[in-house]
Amino acid sequence: xxxxxxxxxxxxxxxxxxxxxxxxxxxxxxxxxxxxxxxxxxxxxxxxxxxxxxx
Amino acid sequence: xxxxxxxxxxxxxxxxxxxxxxxxxxxxxxxxxxxxxxxxxxxxxxxxxxxxxxxxxxxxxxxxxxxxxxxxxxxxxxxxxxxxxxxxxxxxxxxxxxxxxxxxxxxxxxxxxxxxxxxxxxxxxxxxxxxxxxxxxxxxxxxxxxxxxxxxxxxxxxxxxxxxxxxxxxxxxxxxxxxxxxxxxxxxxxxxxxxxxxxxxxxxxxxxxxxxxxxxxxxxxxxxxxxxxxxxxxxxxxxxxxxxxxxxxxxxxxxxxxxxxxxxxxxxxxxxxxxxxxxxxxxxxxxxxxxxxxxxxxxxxxxxxxxxxxxxxxxxxxxxxxxxxxxxxxxxxxxxxxxxxxxxxxxxxxxxxxxxxxxxxxxxxxxxxxxxxxxxxxxxxxxxxxxxxxxxxxxxxxxxxxxxxxxxxxxxxxxxxxxxxxxxxxxxxxxxxxxxxxxxxxxxxxxxxxxxxxxxxxxxxxxxxxxxxxxxxxxxxxxxxxxxxxxxxxxxxxxxxxxxxxxxxxxxxxxxxxxxxxxxxxxxxxxxxxxxxxxxxxxxxxxxxxxxxxxxxxxxxxxxxxxxxxxxxxxxxxxxxxxxxxxxxxxxxxxxxxxxxxxxxxxxxxxxxxxxxxxxxxxxxxxxxxxxxxxxxxxxxxxxxxxxxxxxxxxxxxxxxxxxxxxxxxxxxxxxxxxxxxxxxxxxxxxxxxxxxxxxxxxxxxxxxxxxxxxxxxxxxxxxxxxxxxxxxxxxxxxxxxxxxxxxxxxxxxxxxxxxxxxxxxxxxxxxxxxxxxxxxxxxxxx
Numbered sequence: 055x056x057x058x059x060x061x062x063x064x065x066x067x068x069x070x071x072x073x074x075x076x077x078x079x080x081x082x083x084x085x086x087x088x089x090x091x092x093x094x095x096x097x098x099x100x101x102x103x104x105x106x107x108x109x
Numbered sequence: 110x111x112x113x114x115x116x117x118x119x120x121x122x123x124x125x126x127x128x129x130x131x132x133x134x135x136x137x138x139x140x141x142x143x144x145x146x147x148x149x150x151x152x153x154x155x156x157x158x159x160x161x162x163x164x165x166x167x168x169x170x171x172x173x174x175x176x177x178x179x180x181x182x183x184x185x186x187x188x189x190x191x192x193x194x195x196x197x198x199x200x201x202x203x204x205x206x207x208x209x210x211x212x213x214x215x216x217x218x219x220x221x222x223x224x225x226x227x228x229x230x231x232x233x234x235x236x237x238x239x240x241x242x243x244x245x246x247x248x249x250x251x252x253x254x255x256x257x258x259x260x261x262x263x264x265x266x267x268x269x270x271x272x273x274x275x276x277x278x279x280x281x282x283x284x285x286x287x288x289x290x291x292x293x294x295x296x297x298x299x300x301x302x303x304x305x306x307x308x309x310x311x312x313x314x315x316x317x318x319x320x321x322x323x324x325x326x327x328x329x330x331x332x333x334x335x336x337x338x339x340x341x342x343x344x345x346x347x348x349x350x351x352x353x354x355x356x357x358x359x360x361x362x363x364x365x366x367x368x369x370x371x372x373x374x375x376x377x378x379x380x381x382x383x384x385x386x387x388x389x390x391x392x393x394x395x396x397x398x399x400x401x402x403x404x405x406x407x408x409x410x411x412x413x414x415x416x417x418x419x420x421x422x423x424x425x426x427x428x429x430x431x432x433x434x435x436x437x438x439x440x441x442x443x444x445x446x447x448x449x450x451x452x453x454x455x456x457x458x459x460x461x462x463x464x465x466x467x468x469x470x471x472x473x474x475x476x477x478x479x480x481x482x483x484x485x486x487x488x489x490x491x492x493x494x495x496x497x498x499x500x501x502x503x504x505x506x507x508x509x510x511x512x513x514x515x516x517x518x519x520x521x522x523x524x525x526x527x528x529x530x531x532x533x534x535x536x537x538x539x540x541x542x543x544x545x546x547x548x549x550x551x552x553x554x555x556x557x558x559x560x561x562x563x564x565x566x567x568x569x570x571x572x573x574x575x576x577x578x579x580x581x582x583x584x585x586x587x588x589x590x591x592x593x594x595x596x597x598x599x600x601x602x603x604x605x606x607x608x609x610x611x612x613x614x615x616x617x618x619x620x621x622x623x624x625x626x627x628x629x630x631x632x633x634x635x636x637x638x639x640x641x642x643x644x645x646x647x648x649x650x651x652x653x654x655x656x657x658x659x660x661x662x663x664x665x666x667x668x669x670x671x672x673x674x675x676x677x678x679x680x681x682x683x684x685x686x687x688x689x690x691x692x693x694x695x696x697x698x699x700x701x702x703x704x705x706x707x708x709x710x711x712x713x714x715x716x717x718x719x720x721x722x723x724x725x726x727x728x729x730x731x732x733x734x735x736x737x738x739x740x741x742x743x744x745x746x747x748x749x750x751x752x753x754x755x756x757x758x759x760x761x762x763x764x765x766x767x768x769x770x771x772x773x774x775x776x777x778x779x780x781x782x783x784x785x786x787x788x789x790x791x792x793x794x795x796x797x798x799x800x801x802x803x804x805x806x807x808x809x810x811x812x813x814x815x816x817x818x819x820x821x822x823x824x825x826x827x828x829x830x831x832x833x834x835x836x837x838x839x840x841x842x843x844x845x846x847x848x849x850x851x852x853x854x855x856x857x858x859x860x861x862x863x864x865x866x867x868x869x870x871x872x873x874x875x876x877x878x879x880x881x882x883x884x885x886x887x888x889x890x891x892x
Contacts, residue, residue: 070616076671078608079664080357082600086651087349094264094652099341101192101266102332106117108479108573 111583115261116576117190121203123477123572125183126470128211130560132175133463135218137556139168141549146786147753148542150776153786158222160786162712166233167221172458173231173321174242175214180466181325182206182249185272187473188332189253192269193260194579202252209245213238225295228709228745229310231317232286236297239287246283250276257658261579263589264656267348271328273662274356278320278669285677286313290810292803296706302811303740304371307748308680311366312673319359320669322457323425326465327351327394330422333469334401337414343400347393354390356665358383360672365436368445369722370748371735376676377438384436391429398422413488417468420496424460428453442518442724446752448538449510452503459499459552467491467559474563480570487562494555501548509541517752518726526729531755532782589653595660599643600650603636694739695863696814699801700827704857706804707796707850709747711788718749719758719861732759732862739864742813754785759862766834767841769855791851798827798848830856 146152146161153160190197197203216238220226226233234242253276257269286309289297301309335342342348364372364380399422402409409415431453435444444450475482482488516534519527528534595601610632613625654661697705708714721727723734735758740746764772771778774792776785802820809815818826831847834855838845845852 070612074612075608076357076668078604079668080353082604083353083651084350087346087353090346090349090652095345096341098264098266099335099345101262101264102188102268102335103339103341104191104194104577106191106575106577108476108575 110580112578113261113581114576114578115194115196116574118197118200118203119187119477119573119575121197121200121207122183122187122473124207125179125186126473126477126563127567128207129176129179129183129466130470130556130563132171132179132214133466133556134553134560136168136171136176137549137553139164139171141546141553143168144542144546144549147784148539148546150784150786155787155789157224157788157790160711160788162715162786163222163224163226165715166226166230166712167218169231170217170221170233171214173317174217177322177326177458177462177466178210180462180469181275181321181329182210183473184329184333184469185253185325188268188329189256189272192262192266192332193257194262194577195256195260197252198255198259199252202248202255206245206248206252209241209248213241213245216241220295224710224712226710226712227287227289227297227299228712228714228747229286229299229306230714230750231314232310235295236287236289236291237294239283239289243280243284243287246276246280250280254658254662261581265658265661266332267342267345267352268328268332269658270352270661270665271324271331273658274352274665274669275320275325275328277662277666278316278324278360281666281670281673282313282316282320285673286310290807292807293800296800296804298744298804298807298811300744300811302742302744302813303746304737305680306744306746307367307370307740308364308372308376309677310746312363312676315363315366316360316673318457319355319362322462323359324355326425326462327355329465329469330394330398330418333472334398334418334422337412337418337468337472338402338405338408340401340403340405343397343403347397351390351394351397353668354393355387356668357672358386358390360669361676362387362436363676365441366750367748368436368438368441369724369727370720371737371739373680373737376680379676381436381438384433386433387429388433392426395422395426395429398425411485413482413485413492414468414472416489416492417464417471420492421461421464421468424456424464424499428457428461431456442722443514444510445514445722446718446750447510447513447517448506448541449514450751452506452510455506456499456503459495459502463552463556464495467495470559470563474566475570476575477573478567478570479573480566483562483565483569487558491555491558491562494551494558498548498550498552498555501551502545503548505541505544505548509538509545512538512541513752517730518724520725520729524729526726529730531730532780535753535784536782590650590657590660592659592663595654595657595663598650599636599639603632603639606632607636693864694742695860696742697860698826698830698856699798699805699818699823700796700830700853700856701860702804702808702857703796703798703801703827704850704853704855707791707854708857709745713757714747714749716749716751716753716785718752718756719743720748721756721758727756731756739862742808744808744811744813754783757858757861761859761861761863765841766837766855766859767843769858770838770843770845770851773851773854788851791854792845792849794850795848796827796831796850796853798824801827827853 142152143161143164146164157163186197186203213234217234220235220238221233225235227235253272257265286299288300290300291297299306331342331348361383362380364376365384366380368377368381370377399419402415402419405415409419434440435449435453444453471482471488513534516528516537517531521527607629610625610629614622614629616622617625654664719740720735721731721733728734735748739758740748768779772780773788775787776783799820801823805815805818805823828847831852834852835845835847
């Protein structure tokens with residue numbers, strides 16, 4: 055398990071690329087959230103407030 | 110469209126609620142006991158199954174998996190049915206989930222005090238129970254996702270997103286950190302060792318906090334706070350940003366548990382930066398929760414539910430401010446291994462988890478049993494007792510922890526330790542440890558009041574049957590996006606290409622960089638023209654994603670898996686033996702291995718670290734800072750996370766055998782003022798030598814270079830080494846058989862810090878070399 059390939063400089067590069075990919079997807083969904091219509095947002099926000107019958 | 114009446118399955122919700130309250134009392138009672146043991150060592154009762162080292166894992170596992178676990182399942186099952194307007198998919202799976210989970214908890218409550226432990230924090234349960242946990246988690250996942258698949262509400266509320274993230278991330282973390290090979294029915298070794306094990310462990314440990322103690326509770330917050338305040342969440346858009354920020358950032362922060370250690374520097378920096386980044390989403394979420402109470406603050410004064418929620422969310426804000434602060438390397442130099450961490454953790458679990466649980470239970474119980482809360486007054490008393498308890502607890506741990514950190518790191522102008530005797534530090538915090546007990550007792554009393562209040566509430570009502578009427582189409586509705594369609598669509602493909610070409614432009618050299626730039630611009634232009642001509646909007650994909658649980662789940666999994674893998678893979682592939690200037694750990698003899706397993710069984714890692722940090726105070730006190738190569742044969746690693754006692758990484762040879770013999774019998778006889786328990790059973794119990802063959806075989810399969818030995822050779826080796834120790838003890842007037850466990854433990858302790866190359870072996874505290882600190886970092890950089 056521990057006796058494998060030597061750690062090299064590529065790990066730093068992969069970190070940056072992975073971060074960029076993650077950050078890009080994050081920005082995409084956040085922009086999507088910001089552009090969500092008011093009607094849709096209101097519908098979603100009020101979802102927990104529905105009533106139910108109890109007996 | 111036709112009208113259909115949906116009757117919710119609230120039986121399982123009621124069961125989980127009752128179980129959560131019961132296990133909360135058990136977990137906190139054990140918590141008070143072990144807190145008392147640290148102040149009054151006699152409370153260990155010289156009894157193996159009552160010692161701190163064995164009960165502390167029981168306390169943490171009971172609090173996390175039994176109390177909070179049952180609370181999560183209660184909240185998830187109740188709110189999900191309402192949010193997706195359908196009954197839970199399977200009554201059978203719901204029952205199996207509940208009873209299976211309780212069976213696992215009972216198994217843990219039996220095995221942990223018996224010393225059956227894997228020796229990894231919050232992951233101590235033995236392998237048969239690990240399989241049980243995975244099985245029941247899969248049952249939970251199937252029941253949950255199946256319910257989403259048959260839902261009568263198209264949109265997925267943000268609470269459901271948090272639940273999805275919890276289910277898939279916990280599964281990924283748990284399975285990875287519990288990869289192991291059994292050596293017997295009750296024992297196993299993890300497949301990762303040394304630094305790899307440390308990293309995987311804290312990737313798991315940190316994210317257990319993130320995705321077990323935080324994200325599901327946030328989902329619960331987003332459902333029950335609007336419900337209790339009778340108004341929608343302050344900003345739904347902010348809740349979306351909160352979710353994605355946490356998912357993308359949290360998973361990267363695990364390495365902050367290993368700052369200033371032998372972990373490569375780039376990983377430490379990564380962990381620190383992402384931890385600091387967590388401030389923004391955490392506080393965004395906290396403010397969103399608190400602002401949901403806008404216009405309802407008058408109710409907080411009279412309604413215990415809102416009181417608990419408001420305080421719980423405030424504690425979430427406090428804990429998530431404190432966590433990133435402690436992840437800054439210079440702050441961590443003081444806080445790590447100290448009581449400050451204990452205070453931080455309890456600010457989160459008592460303040461955030463327990464208060465949110467209490468608010469949810471007080472809201473749920475009257476509705477689940479169709480009655481009124483027995484006593485609002487009693488709930489108010491619970492709140493104030495709990496609040497006072499938490500404040501006493503965390504304030505005492507802050508004072509104690511900062512005192513410990515400052516005293517242990519303090520150096521005189523001449524360059525010597527200001528407080529060379531570790532016990533001086535232990536004794537200086539005794540008053541705080543007693544105040545902590547008081548805080549814990551107050552909190553426990555509050556929880557007992559809650560249990561009584563809920564009991565009387567339940568007694569006064571009857572199980573309610575809750576139902577709604579929904580309009581359902583004749584044909585079952587189709588998902589907006591298929592799994593494939595969720596990813597193979599123009600916005601996703603264009604975004605992916607833009608990132609790839611952008612990275613190529615930024616990181617590639619020469620012609621490749623220029624080509625990437627050209628492709629980047631061209632792709633952007635093509636995307637704009639294509640989307641414009643076809644009339645598609647970029648947001649369409651996103652809107653559909655929010656209504657399609659499967660692509661959404663896969664996307665969330667990719668987000669958390671990417672961050673995790675980037676941390677784990679480079680270190681798994683590292684050649685730990687590559688450091689030319691570093692000494693290589695000596696392979697354990699069979700007796701030392703047996704001693705190590707006793708060390709793990711007794712939970713010594715709960716109070717002793719085996720990792721000297723690259724800090725002046727550590728190096729002066731314990732010797733050269735730890736290197737990656739010094740724990741390569743440690744399965745599991747034993748770096749620890751708390752120093753109630755001193756570090757043991759280089760304790761081998763520091764004291765004679767007779768010192769260890771007397772110390773384990775009565776720690777006060779060698780170390781006046783010690784709070785360590787006595788271990789009398791080690792002097793009567795016989796070392797399990799027959800088990801060693803199987804253990805060595807498994808470790809050999811991991812690559813540990815044990816010399817080939819038959820079972821008879823192993824036995825002989827143990828007897829020979831044991832006899833050498835007993836002969837040495839006999840010269841001090843002590844007679845004991847070499848097959849006793851204390852002999853194996855002494856053999857293990859005496860080899861700590863021993864290396865194959867004697868010229869490279871760092872000396873203990875006798876001749877400290879402070880230059881080891883930058884040397885260690887240099888080594889990490891050179892990787």
